[in-house]
Amino acid sequence: MKKSIGDNMIPKGWTFEQGLELVKKAGYEGIELWLGDVPWFQMNTSDAQVTELRRKVENAGLLVSNVSTGLHWETPLSARDPKVRAQAIRIVEREIETAQLLGCDAVLVVAGLVTEEVPYNEVYLRCLEAMHQLAPAAEKTHVKIGCENCNSEHRFLISPREFWTFLNEVNSPYVGLHFDVGNIHDTGFAEQWIEIHGARITRVHLKDPLKKRGRCGDQPVYTNLFLGDNNWPAIRAALKKVGYDGWLIAEMEARYKFALDQQFYDTAVAMQRLIDGKL
Amino acid sequence: MGSLALTAGGLCLPGAGAPSIEDPWEERECVVLDLGAECALRESLHGYFTVVGESSVCSAGEFVERRHHPRFVIVPGAGVMDELTASALLECLDAGGTVVVESGAGFWASREFGEHQRMLKRFFDLTVTAPLDLWSENRSVPYVEYSWPCEVMIRDFGRAVPVRAKKESEEVIGLAGGLPVALRKRVDNGSLIFLGSPLGPALRAGDSEARAWLATVSSVI
Numbered sequence: 197m198k199k200s201i202g203d204n205m206i207p208k209g210w211t212f213e214q215g216l217e218l219v220k221k222a223g224y225e226g227i228e229l230w231l232g233d234v235p236w237f238q239m240n241t242s243d244a245q246v247t248e249l250r251r252k253v254e255n256a257g258l259l260v261s262n263v264s265t266g267l268h269w270e271t272p273l274s275a276r277d278p279k280v281r282a283q284a285i286r287i288v289e290r291e292i293e294t295a296q297l298l299g300c301d302a303v304l305v306v307a308g309l310v311t312e313e314v315p316y317n318e319v320y321l322r323c324l325e326a327m328h329q330l331a332p333a334a335e336k337t338h339v340k341i342g343c344e345n346c347n348s349e350h351r352f353l354i355s356p357r358e359f360w361t362f363l364n365e366v367n368s369p370y371v372g373l374h375f376d377v378g379n380i381h382d383t384g385f386a387e388q389w390i391e392i393h394g395a396r397i398t399r400v401h402l403k404d405p406l407k408k409r410g411r412c413g414d415q416p417v418y419t420n421l422f423l424g425d426n427n428w429p430a431i432r433a434a435l436k437k438v439g440y441d442g443w444l445i446a447e448m449e450a451r452y453k454f455a456l457d458q459q460f461y462d463t464a465v466a467m468q469r470l471i472d473g474k475l
Numbered sequence: 476m477g478s479l480a481l482t483a484g485g486l487c488l489p490g491a492g493a494p495s496i497e498d499p500w501e502e503r504e505c506v507v508l509d510l511g512a513e514c515a516l517r518e519s520l521h522g523y524f525t526v527v528g529e530s531s532v533c534s535a536g537e538f539v540e541r542r543h544h545p546r547f548v549i550v551p552g553a554g555v556m557d558e559l560t561a562s563a564l565l566e567c568l569d570a571g572g573t574v575v576v577e578s579g580a581g582f583w584a585s586r587e588f589g590e591h592q593r594m595l596k597r598f599f600d601l602t603v604t605a606p607l608d609l610w611s612e613n614r615s616v617p618y619v620e621y622s623w624p625c626e627v628m629i630r631d632f633g634r635a636v637p638v639r640a641k642k643e644s645e646e647v648i649g650l651a652g653g654l655p656v657a658l659r660k661r662v663d664n665g666s667l668i669f670l671g672s673p674l675g676p677a678l679r680a681g682d683s684e685a686r687a688w689l690a691t692v693s694s695v696i
Binding site for chain 1: 515516517518582609610614617630632633634676679680681682
């Protein structure tokens, strides 16, 4: 397994190159690029500019682990407005295009957003349709779409079995689960999700939840690795059991208030301990 | 007129099964009209498929050409409509049929919506106003309350097209938070029903009250 971290963690005001230098020095092998979240990677970033990003990443001695995006929170694949859905599809298509240019083979998608207004059943059907529409492009380019388990954040596919059923209905080897070990909160156990989904896991996001806290105003429900309530030995064992040997990507919602670069070092060390089984 | 049966798990209307070989139209009492590019909400069309059956769907062109007058015509997700299609629908009404026109223009910008408004006024003498986002201000109850032909609550579609009942012959049959979004009226010998909050997506999502409402409408015509 290899370590990566999101470029959206690079401190504000830093350049991409400064961020890459920090990521490399801190001990990561890769970086996750967030489409729409960072100044250097937006929907209107040209192919030539994306290729240049890859060159910078590789010059820094790193690889791009995957492409992610948070744009679907505002532009969901499950929106009622057909024009919004068309935009959402375009975002995934751009993720796939840029993943190819960046030399990686996985993208993250937040599939669906259940709200008081847009109910679960509608969201389910529209997400299924969206994945059926996108799967051929993923298959053609060999770039896997990983639907992320945002659980109670998007109130959709909350349990591992629901997610399993959804992926069965999508029925494409190129649409799987971008598994976040922290998003489950207290609705379940990460190691059980891993056992159930196994080979369908495209990438793994790492964070540690404070399960008893719940969302409370602006207080974070996550903390640094090994400080929260995840059973890390069980998670590591489950990853080994299912043969997952891919990228582990730090997605730290709780950020250091001071010495921001130190979080990169600390997280990388924790991730390496997890990989080495030194828990 | 004959009653239309509700079967377990779905809506059974005469002619909704496989058409006969000789003339598929003769058997069809119910038609779901696909306006093609002029259908503004194809998801709604698919919702009606799931209940009424795909064999009841026909394109606007075919509908105009055959000039058959089915007893029940549903126009899902209507955007704009040409004169020929509208005339064919008016002929159905004149022949004593029931036509359901469902607006699909709730998400349209004001210029496009103006065309939809004018179309409804010109062909069906329906007065609708600009779409409202039902959820823009503290909405807590997500349902349209229908009072005819049965009292049911069906989930709204977020954006609804309000309709005005101007004459005594026009009856408001659906309210979303007190706002009229569904109406029925006599047109010639038939009955026109307007739905300003699309029903099709609720049918597709398995809303059992939506299915019951449609079944009851089809049974009273």
